[in-house]
Structures are given as structure tokens and as C-alpha cells.
Amino acid sequence: MKHFHVASVMLALSLTSTMSLAQSTTDYQDQAKLHDIAKAVSPERIEADIRTLVGFGTRHTLSETESDTQGIGAARRWIKNEFEQISQACGGCLEVYFQSKTISGETRIPDATEVVSVIAVQRGSHDPNRYVLMSGDIDSRVSDVMNSTSISPGANDNASGVAGTLEAARVLSKYKFNGSIVYAALAGEEQGLFGGKILAEQAQKDGWRIKAVLNNDMIGNIEGINGVINNTTARIFAEGTRQTETPEEARVRRFTGGEVDSPSRNLARYIDLMADRYIPNLDTMVIYRLDRFGRGGHHRPFNDLGYPGVRIMETNENYNRQHQDIRSENGIDYGDTIEGVNFEYAAKLTALNAVSLAGMAWAPAPPAKVEINGAVKPSTTLNWQALDPKQNPQLKGYKIYWRYTDAPQWQFSRFVGNVNSYTLDNIVIDNYFFGVASVSQDGAESPVVFPGAAGAFGE
Numbered sequence: 001m002k003h004f005h006v007a008s009v010m011l012a013l014s015l016t017s018t019m020s021l022a023q024s025t026t027d028y029q030d031q032a033k034l035h036d037i038a039k040a041v042s043p044e045r046i047e048a049d050i051r052t053l054v055g056f057g058t059r060h061t062l063s064e065t066e067s068d069t070q071g072i073g074a075a076r077r078w079i080k081n082e083f084e085q086i087s088q089a090c091g092g093c094l095e096v097y098f099q100s101k102t103i104s105g106e107t108r109i110p111d112a113t114e115v116v117s118v119i120a121v122q123r124g125s126h127d128p129n130r131y132v133l134m135s136g137d138i139d140s141r142v143s144d145v146m147n148s149t150s151i152s153p154g155a156n157d158n159a160s161g162v163a164g165t166l167e168a169a170r171v172l173s174k175y176k177f178n179g180s181i182v183y184a185a186l187a188g189e190e191q192g193l194f195g196g197k198i199l200a201e202q203a204q205k206d207g208w209r210i211k212a213v214l215n216n217d218m219i220g221n222i223e224g225i226n227g228v229i230n231n232t233t234a235r236i237f238a239e240g241t242r243q244t245e246t247p248e249e250a251r252v253r254r255f256t257g258g259e260v261d262s263p264s265r266n267l268a269r270y271i272d273l274m275a276d277r278y279i280p281n282l283d284t285m286v287i288y289r290l291d292r293f294g295r296g297g298h299h300r301p302f303n304d305l306g307y308p309g310v311r312i313m314e315t316n317e318n319y320n321r322q323h324q325d326i327r328s329e330n331g332i333d334y335g336d337t338i339e340g341v342n343f344e345y346a347a348k349l350t351a352l353n354a355v356s357l358a359g360m361a362w363a364p365a366p367p368a369k370v371e372i373n374g375a376v377k378p379s380t381t382l383n384w385q386a387l388d389p390k391q392n393p394q395l396k397g398y399k400i401y402w403r404y405t406d407a408p409q410w411q412f413s414r415f416v417g418n419v420n421s422y423t424l425d426n427i428v429i430d431n432y433f434f435g436v437a438s439v440s441q442d443g444a445e446s447p448v449v450f451p452g453a454a455g456a457f458g459e
Contacts, residue, residue, distance in 0.1 A: 029442070031278075037171055038279055038354065050159045050163045050343070054159055057151055057152070058072075059152065061194075083166070087120070094183075097118075099116070099118075100198075101114070102114050109192065115187045120169055122177070129180070129207065130211060131180045131210045131211065132213075132356075133182040133184060133210060134184070134357055135214070136158050136215075137188075137189035137297075138158075139190050140158075145191070156220045164349065167347070168357065172358055177361035178363075189298050193296060193298055193300060196301035200307065201301075210458075212310075212357075213302040214353050214356065215309060216312050219312065220340075220345060224317060225318045233282070236284050237291050238265045239290040242303070244304075244305065245454070249453040253453075257405070262454060265288070267310055270356065271310065272284045274355050278351075299311050312352065364446060367387070368387075369383075370456070375429060380402075381423040381424075384398070384420050384421075384436050394440040396440055398418070398438055399436070400416055400435070404433075410448055433450065435450045435451070435455065
């Protein structure tokens with residue numbers, strides 16, 4: 001009987017501990033402004049922009065550049081003009097410019113070709129060198145990747161992403177943020193991710209502190225090749241171990257974990273939660289992979305340099321509408337035409353981008369130099385570098401998150417105040433993964449930062 005009594009006591013203690021964990025979860029502070037931002041995204045404006053982009057005939061990287069109505073030259077000038085009009089409406093709040101580099105000797109760009117992207121930067125008020133970025137890619141193609149003359153509407157791939165980026169700029173330019181937001185229409189994606197490479201390398205050279213890259217590539221199709229029609233889900237692709245990991249960092253990670261807690265993965269978790277909180281009738285699927293199987297997108301060049309970056313896109317792809325000559329065969333219509341785009345759905349994914357960008361730009365910077373210890377101890381201690389109050393005057397303090405190691409999302413959290421060290425008593429380090437987020441006075445949070453090099457978002 002005594003043994004049964006002890007077992008009962010242990011069970012009660014276990015249940016109490018579990019209840020304590022659940023009760024320690026800090027309720028997320030809802031942000032009314034983010035609801036307003038989500039509602040402000042217009043399917044009609046997105047449709048108008050996609051129709052304009054389709055109207056350029058082809059936007060192939062090697063296509064016409066002199067015409068005012070056809071080819072990629074006309075398309076990029078129109079995009080730049082749209083950004084300039086947005087900037088004019090907000091009193092010059094955007095820095096708009098072409099970013100270009102001449103590429104040659106490549107398999108898909110054999111002859112010297114100027115690859116030109118359009119960049120618009122909305123500078124932050126207190127931490128302008130901290131950036132979050134949204135991108136779509138300008139160019140389109142048909143079946144032959146070198147065919148630069150045939151009609152290639154690229155309505156979904158990827159006029160939808162460019163239109164979403166323009167619309168996000170229209171909405172967010174009405175607000176002021178602590179950090180900077182970049183809106184990028186990148187060129188040369190179909191020919192080898194060149195626009196992304198050019199921007200990522202220039203950002204690194206200029207010392208941009210990039211905390212998030214949200215690459216939008218195909219956000220308008222809801223009819224899958226598998227017959228599924230669904231406008232309530234989306235995918236977020238996020239790589240695990242970062243490309244720039246050193247052998248020593250890999251050795252440490254082997255003993256401390258972090259394979260599923262790269263900054264890209266925790267950025268994806270952040271966006272997933274924003275969907276749950278602010279985008280009605282949208283469930284996002286975080287996919288633990290750089291991109292679709294064996295394929296790529298414009299976030300990859302940023303990941304290659306160690307920046308956090310994800311791909312946001314539709315769940316159900318239709319390969320008959322991707323990289324296809326426009327034609328009908330055996331009763332099947334091929335080609336990436338306007339008929340394959342659902343504008344309400346594109347607006348929904350654009351709104352997800354907008355609230356995620358705004359939330360991160362309003363929040364303090366993600367904590368840096370997060371460290372953890374607690375081996376062979378009953379408690380877990382986390383330390384981090386205090387944020388610069390001049391760059392982060394909105395800082396209220398920090399929140400520690402933890403979850404079971406097989407859980408996809410953060411399960412428990414505790415706001416610990418404006419400190420740079422905290423011990424979680426009676427929470428054993430071996431049983432959970434941990435992280436730290438910064439919190440503003442009005443409750444805006446940064447993404448969660450996993451301790452050590454594996455999870456670092458940088459300084």
C-alpha cells in the first residue's frame with residue numbers, strides 16, 4: 001500500500017508540473033493595427049496589377065528592353081513607377097531604385113545581359129539598418145527556358161508575387177516602423193536566381209542586418225494538378241541547418257540540438273502564428289525543406305549567405321500552368337494565364353506577408369547572443385545580450401519560450417521582464433527546446449531565437 005501511495009503522490013506531482021507549464025503560457029497580446037493591415041489588402045488592386053504585368057506579353061529575362069509596352073524592360077519600368085507613386089502618396093517614405101548587374105557566360109544567360117531588379121526601401125525610425133524583406137520575381141517563361149519572344153503571361157508565376165509585393169507596400173507605407181522594410185521585385189529568377197543573388201550579396205556588402213526574407217513565388221493558384229481545389233491553406237518552406245554553419249558549430253549542435261530551430265524555421269513558426277491570429281480562414285503548413293523537392297526560389301541566395309529566409313506559396317500547384325507554352329492538348333489547357341489566378345486567395349497570402357512584416361518591424365530586434373545552460377541541474381538558465389535602447393526604445397522586455405522536442409510549435413512561454421538572464425526553476429533542460437523573443441511595450445514580438453549559433457538571427 002505504501003508503494004501505491006508513493007506512486008499516487010508522484011502522479012499528482014507530475015500532473016501539477018504539467019498544469020504549471022500550461023498555466024505559465026503568456027497570452028499573446030493582440031495587435032489591433034495588424035487586423036487593420038490585413039483588412040486593407042485589396043484583391044481588386046492585386047488583380048489590376050497582375051493584368052498589367054500579363055499585358056507585357058513576356059517578361060523573360062532576355063526579352064525586349066526598349067519597348068514601352070512589351071518585354072521585361074517595360075515591366076520593370078512600370079513596377080518602378082508604381083513604387084514611386086506609392087512613395088509620393090506617403091510623402092516620399094520609400095527609396096526606390098533599380099539594382100542591376102551584367103551577367104554572361106551562364107547556361108541560361110550565355111550573352112551579356114543586364115539583370116535589373118526594382119527595390120523599394122521603407123526606412124525604420126530608430127533601427128534603420130535592421131531589415132525585413134518581401135520579394136516576388138518579375139520574369140516569366142514558357143516551356144523552353146531560352147525562348148524570350150513567345151507570349152509568356154506568367155500570371156501566377158510570378159506576377160502574383162510581384163503584385164502582392166506592390167500591394168504590401170501600398171498598405172504598409174501608411175504606417176511608420178522602428179525597423180526597415182524592403183519590397184523587392186527581383187529579376188532573373190527563371191534563369192538562375194540572379195536577382196536574389198545580386199541583392200543578397202549587395203546587402204551583405206553594405207552591412208544590412210537582415211532578419212527575415214519572405215519570398216513569394218506563386219501565391220494565386222487554388223486548383224491543384226491533383227484535382228484539389230482549396231483556398232484555405234498555404235505553404236511556408238524553411239530550411240533547417242543553415243548553409244554557413246562551420247564544422248565547430250556542427251559539432252556543438254550535435255550535443256545541443258538546433259536542427260529544426262534555424263532562424264528560417266523560427267521565422268516560419270512566427271509567420272504560421274500570424275496566420276492563425278490575423279488571417280481568417282487560412283492555415284499555413286510549415287515544411288521542413290529549403291523549397292519544393294529539388295527546386296529553388298529567390299530566398300535561397302539569402303539562405304546561402306546565412307540570412308533567415310522562407311518561401312511563401314500556394315499549397316496546390318498546377319504544373320500544367322507552370323513553364324508551359326500556351327496551348328490545348330487532349331482537352332487540357334496549358335499555360336500560365338490570368339484564368340488560373342484566384343485574386344482573393346492572392347490577397348489573403350499578401351495580407352499574411354503584410355502583417356508578418358509589420359509585426360517584426362514594430363517589434364524590437366530579435367535577441368542576440370542567446371546562450372543556455374543547465375546540464376545535470378534541476379533548472380534551465382538562459383542569457384542574452386541586452387538590446388540597444390536607442391535602436392529599440394519600444395522594448396518592454398523579453399519572453400522565454402519552450403516546447404517538447406517533438407512539438408512543431410512553441411508551447412509554453414513566460415514574460416521575464418527587461419533582464420538579460422533568467423532561470424526557469426524545475427524545468428529540466430534535457431526535456432525541451434528553448435528560445436527567447438523580445439517584446440515591445442504594446443506587445444509586438446520578435447521571432448523566437450534558439451540558443452547558440454544554430455538559431456542566431458545575428459547582431
